[in-house]
Amino acid sequence: MILSALISLCRLYVPECPSTVISDADVTIILNIAAQKFVVLAEALPTYTTFNAVASDGDYSIASNVTTFAKVRKEGLWWYNSTNSKWVELKPRTLQWLDTTFPQWKDAAAGNPEYYSIDGDEITVYPKPDTSYTNGFKLYHFKVSQDMVAGYSPFSGSATRYPFLINYEEDLIDYYKYRAKEIMNYPVDATTALTIFIGKAAKAKTELQARPDVATSAFAKPKTRNSRRMFR
Numbered sequence: 001m002i003l004s005a006l007i008s009l010c011r012l013y014v015p016e017c018p019s020t021v022i023s024d025a026d027v028t029i030i031l032n033i034a035a036q037k038f039v040v041l042a043e044a045l046p047t048y049t050t051f052n053a054v055a056s057d058g059d060y061s062i063a064s065n066v067t068t069f070a071k072v073r074k075e076g077l078w079w080y081n082s083t084n085s086k087w088v089e090l091k092p093r094t095l096q097w098l099d100t101t102f103p104q105w106k107d108a109a110a111g112n113p114e115y116y117s118i119d120g121d122e123i124t125v126y127p128k129p130d131t132s133y134t135n136g137f138k139l140y141h142f143k144v145s146q147d148m149v150a151g152y153s154p155f156s157g158s159a160t161r162y163p164f165l166i167n168y169e170e171d172l173i174d175y176y177k178y179r180a181k182e183i184m185n186y187p188v189d190a191t192t193a194l195t196i197f198i199g200k201a202a203k204a205k206t207e208l209q210a211r212p213d214v215a216t217s218a219f220a221k222p223k224t225r226n227s228r229r230m231f232r
Contacts, residue, residue, distance in 0.1 A: 001169055002159075003148040006031055010176045017180040027176065028148065034175030034197070035145040035154050040070050041201035044165060044208055045143035045155065053079065053136025056110045058128030060137070062121045068143040075140035077116045077123065082133050090116045090125065098126055164208070171200040 007027050011018070022030075039045050051065035062069050077090045093115045098105050110130035117124045129136065146157020153161040154169050177193035 001153065003028060003031070003150060003152055003154075006148075006154070006169070006172065009170065009173055010180075013173055014177055014180045017184060022180060022183065030176050030179050031154070031172055032145070032147040034172040035148070037175065038168065038172060038197075038201050038204070039145045039155060040142065041198065042168070042204040042208060043142050044168070044204065045070070045145070046073055046140070047143045048073075048075075048138055048140045050135035050138045053129045053131070053133045055130060055132040056128055058125050060123040060125070062118075062123060065123075065137075066139055066141060068141075069139075070142040070144045072118055073140040073142060077118075077125070077140075078138040079113045079125070079129070080133055080136045080138070081112060082131060082136070087138065088112070090114060093117055095119060095124065098124075102126070168200070168204050171197065171204070174200060 007024055010027050010031070047068070049066045049068065051060065075089075076092050078087045079090055080086075081088050090113055093101075095117050098115065098117065102108065105126050108127055111127035113125040113127055113129055115126045123137075123139070125137075145155045148154060148157070152158055154172060155162055155165055174193050174197035178190050178197060181187075181190035181193055
């Protein structure tokens, strides 16, 4: 559904909070915040972003290079080894680990990156690459929701409607209920609505990660021993 339909449902589901209390513009802000929180909690928008590797540069701004970043996926950061023409998975570490394990790592010579750390807006790689390469890094991450304006659908930030998220669009209204009840000073109702919203996001995460096609594939089924023989 588009933004206007969501706003209409907000008015329908919380009739005691008219536009004189929360304007349509403010409802829009709340719904966009709800969408942002939902996709992060549900890990609903997995994607990847490539960005340039720069010779002798071990620090990369997420805001500049991965503009839709919400949080990293388990697949992490990869580097393209142009010498061997192969993608290499870097090992995730903390800056503290690097300080302890390689005390001189900040001054080390450039080479083939092996480790990375994500801290706030910074991606740090060690060793820093010795060669510049266009789209030499690939970061697997979850994407942020894009804000709705008139005529737009949730999550996409455009008129495009994500088919796999259609069933979750209405769940954003629970977050609106939370904020509306809070504004009207109904703290118990507000807490209940927030709990429902978080629960629905958690349920969505499980559903979105389910892969029935993989689960039913013979190649994906683990080989097990005969259970009767295990107890003989």
